[in-house]
Amino acid sequence: MNTSVMKSATTLPALPAAAPRRQRSPGWLLVSPSVAVLLLWMTVPLGMTLYFSLIRYNLLYPGENAFVGLENFEFFITDAGFMPGAINTLILVGSVLAISVVFGVLISALLEAADFAGRGIVRVLLISPFFIMPTVSALVWKNLIFHPVSGILAALWKLFGAQPVDWLAQHPLLSIVIIVSWQWLPFAILILMTAMQSLDQEQKEAARLDGAGPLAIFWHLTLPHLARPIAVVVMIETIFLLSVFAEIYTTTSGGPGYASTNLAYLIYNQALLQFDVGMASAGGLIAVLIANVAAIMLVRMLGKNLTDKS
Amino acid sequence: MADLKIRNLQKGFDGHAIIQGIDLDIRNREFVVFVGPSGCGKSTLLRLIAGLEEVSSGSIELDGREITDESPARRDLAMVFQTYALYPHMTVRKNMSFALDLAGTDKQEVERKVSEAARILELEPLLERKPRQLSGGQRQRVAIGRAIVRNPKIFLFDEPLSNLDAALRVQMRLELARLHKELQATMIYVTHDQVEAMTLADKVVVLNGGRIEQVGSPLELYNHPANLFVAGFLGTPKMGFLRGRVSALHADGCEVALDAGCTLRLPAAGTLDVGSPVTLGIRPEHLHRAPPEQAQLMVGTDVSERLGSDTYCHVRTDSEENLTLRVRGDFTCGYGERIGLTLDLDHCHLFDADGLAVARAVRQAA
Ligand SMILES: Nc1ncnc2c1ncn2[C@@H]1O[C@H](COP(=O)(O)OP(=O)(O)O)[C@@H](O)[C@H]1O
Ligand SMILES: [Mg+2]
Numbered sequence: 030m031n032t033s034v035m036k037s038a039t040t041l042p043a044l045p046a047a048a049p050r051r052q053r054s055p056g057w058l059l060v061s062p063s064v065a066v067l068l069l070w071m072t073v074p075l076g077m078t079l080y081f082s083l084i085r086y087n088l089l090y091p092g093e094n095a096f097v098g099l100e101n102f103e104f105f106i107t108d109a110g111f112m113p114g115a116i117n118t119l120i121l122v123g124s125v126l127a128i129s130v131v132f133g134v135l136i137s138a139l140l141e142a143a144d145f146a147g148r149g150i151v152r153v154l155l156i157s158p159f160f161i162m163p164t165v166s167a168l169v170w171k172n173l174i175f176h177p178v179s180g181i182l183a184a185l186w187k188l189f190g191a192q193p194v195d196w197l198a199q200h201p202l203l204s205i206v207i208i209v210s211w212q213w214l215p216f217a218i219l220i221l222m223t224a225m226q227s228l229d230q231e232q233k234e235a236a237r238l239d240g241a242g243p244l245a246i247f248w249h250l251t252l253p254h255l256a257r258p259i260a261v262v263v264m265i266e267t268i269f270l271l272s273v274f275a276e277i278y279t280t281t282s283g284g285p286g287y288a289s290t291n292l293a294y295l296i297y298n299q300a301l302l303q304f305d306v307g308m309a310s311a312g313g314l315i316a317v318l319i320a321n322v323a324a325i326m327l328v329r330m331l332g333k334n335l336t337d338k339s
Numbered sequence: 340m341a342d343l344k345i346r347n348l349q350k351g352f353d354g355h356a357i358i359q360g361i362d363l364d365i366r367n368r369e370f371v372v373f374v375g376p377s378g379c380g381k382s383t384l385l386r387l388i389a390g391l392e393e394v395s396s397g398s399i400e401l402d403g404r405e406i407t408d409e410s411p412a413r414r415d416l417a418m419v420f421q422t423y424a425l426y427p428h429m430t431v432r433k434n435m436s437f438a439l440d441l442a443g444t445d446k447q448e449v450e451r452k453v454s455e456a457a458r459i460l461e462l463e464p465l466l467e468r469k470p471r472q473l474s475g476g477q478r479q480r481v482a483i484g485r486a487i488v489r490n491p492k493i494f495l496f497d498e499p500l501s502n503l504d505a506a507l508r509v510q511m512r513l514e515l516a517r518l519h520k521e522l523q524a525t526m527i528y529v530t531h532d533q534v535e536a537m538t539l540a541d542k543v544v545v546l547n548g549g550r551i552e553q554v555g556s557p558l559e560l561y562n563h564p565a566n567l568f569v570a571g572f573l574g575t576p577k578m579g580f581l582r583g584r585v586s587a588l589h590a591d592g593c594e595v596a597l598d599a600g601c602t603l604r605l606p607a608a609g610t611l612d613v614g615s616p617v618t619l620g621i622r623p624e625h626l627h628r629a630p631p632e633q634a635q636l637m638v639g640t641d642v643s644e645r646l647g648s649d650t651y652c653h654v655r656t657d658s659e660e661n662l663t664l665r666v667r668g669d670f671t672c673g674y675g676e677r678i679g680l681t682l683d684l685d686h687c688h689l690f691d692a693d694g695l696a697v698a699r700a701v702r703q704a705a
Contacts, residue, residue, distance in 0.1 A: 239438035
């Protein structure tokens with residue numbers, strides 16, 4: 030009798046503990062290789078960047094790799110280019126986001142509503158800029174469109190008897206915003222157009238019976254339906270727009286002065302024009318910090334849309 | 340008031356005629372069911388009435404007002420869709436008040452109408468929920484509530500129960516019937532399910548290939564189908580059909596020689612000639628098993644289906660025609676046996692070569 034009581038006392042609590050572990054282990058086992066690779070992928074560069082940011086590391090003075098604490102960070106933040114760079118980054122990201130979301134919604138809504146011959150071709154044309162390399166499109170804009178002598182805009186200005194504008198010199202940031210928007214608006218259109226097609230037709234018909242006109246349907250049905258894809262567009266574009274580089278490099282080189290320098294370009298500037306790897310690493314970490322803050326804020330703002338299933 | 344008059348209504352998609360000339364009158368407070376096989380144009384007809392499709396030709400009149408080219412919102416009709424079509428990001432309350440809000444109705448009036456509809460449909464505890472937090476039956480009720488608050492002249496339903504499971508469908512069917520009585524509303528209801536048609540309708544409209552086959556009360560259609568299509572479409576199990584020829588004519592009927600090997604004297608008259616081909620239709624409940632010496636027809640048995648209350652025995656005649664007979668639930672036919680049958684001659688339906696019902700003789704035995 031004693032033994033049987035003992036046995037049940039030992040086996041009973043063991044059971045519930047064992048069952049869930051047995052269920053969980055194969056899953057962990059299966060994902061562990063990719064998790065390990067991803068961890069390596071992330072931690073090694075991050076660790077190296079952290080390390081570089083804490084030492085003196087200038088390519089012009091090899092061997093002088095003394096530990097300098099947070100000096101690199103201090104120099105980066107107090108650098109004359111930092112404030113303009115940070116502000117330009119925010120302006121660039123914000124305005125391209127606004128342009129691609131607003132025009133993306135309008136264009137895809139119009140495209141969905143209109144039924145004309147050649148709609149398929151128009152769709153392809155609208156989306157194609159997204160597939161052009163940033164350097165190529167920036168060069169096209171620089172030499173064929175914005176150029177004060179041979180650009181299309183200059184020709185247009187002259188046609189109306191106006192003095193041609195040197196876009197890249199007089200409005201450098203605006204020019205960059207236009208070029209980058211031209212590349213990223215198609216992405217928004219692609220996502221939003223696809224989402225638009227999944228709007229339930231019967232909902233629209235129900236709304237028509239309820240007395241809603243095209244504008245009311247757009248406002249009360251289409252826009253709420255697009256909330257989630259818009260959130261996706263904003264998130265993905267933010268990630269890529271924070272690191273815009275090629276467009277600046279090929280057109281304005283960040284100038285004049287710091288007028289079109291963003292953080293990514295500033296870091297490049299530190300590392301490879303001034304050969305200060307330590308300071309560039311510090312800048313990189315600060316950029317990561319800013320990107321994370323932006324991402325967390327966006328997730329806070331839009332995350333409800335992403336997790337809510339509508 | 341809600342009197343709908345449809346005259347010679349036609350609708351084609353890309354040159355294909357889908358609705359081919361419909362004439363129909365729907366009177367105030369009627370529960371009208373459009374029934375027919377899939378793809379026969381029921382939904383299209385309903386959508387034409389609702390104004391969601393443009394009419395190709397013909398006219399629709401509501402209470403003497405021509406609404407053929409009127410916009411859907413101005414027709415004073417409300418529709419309940421098969422997939423409910425609730426607005427997913429609006430609460431139940433907002434879903435129901437949407438039409439009234441758009442029309443700029445007074446806030447208190449809206450509130451009153453929504454609570455009234457919620458009370459009727461027992462939706463009060465759900466008013467602040469979103470559609471995705473509701474079960475199928477609850478969503479269906481919200482969709483109906485959305486129609487009720489608008490107090491439309493006619494309610495239109497397009498297969499509203501087909502997304503529900505069997506038990507819920509039976510329950511919602513009863514609720515709809517109750518709602519019709521309670522609201523004293525005019526309703527048009529589309530379904531491919533003949534049970535819904537038979538149980539709900541005051542008037543059944545049987546559609547086939549974009550045309551009306553027959554209009555009438557459920558029992559009228561069941562007992563006096565106008566043609567082979569209606570006869571075969573209504574009733575489960577289906578009516579059995581036997582081919583034959585008229586062998587003789589009498590003052591009070593005719594004699595039909597069936598291919599299955601028997602000659603019956605039927606109280607049918609009409610314009611039949613001796614020798615003309617006919618089809619005899621008989622429902623499962625009007626076939627009876629009989630000992631061979633009294634049988635009118637000898638058949639071989641196929642499988643049986645036991646439902647508990649009844650058993651359906653599928654049998655095959657010598658002319659390879661299938662019949663079903665309905666017997667008591669505790670009764671089974673063996674498989675591959677030969678049994679004798681008698682036919683209830685007063686309940687036989689006779690169809691001529693064009694598939695049209697032959698009028699019965701005046702003598703109607705009970
Ligand atoms: N918008 C449309 N364009 C082309 N054909 C359609 C359209 N709507 C319905 N049809 C055709 O009309 C026929 C009847 O459809 P419908 O009225 O939906 O049938 P059901 O009786 O099953 O409700 C079908 O053959 C369908 O293919
Ligand atoms: Mg249909």
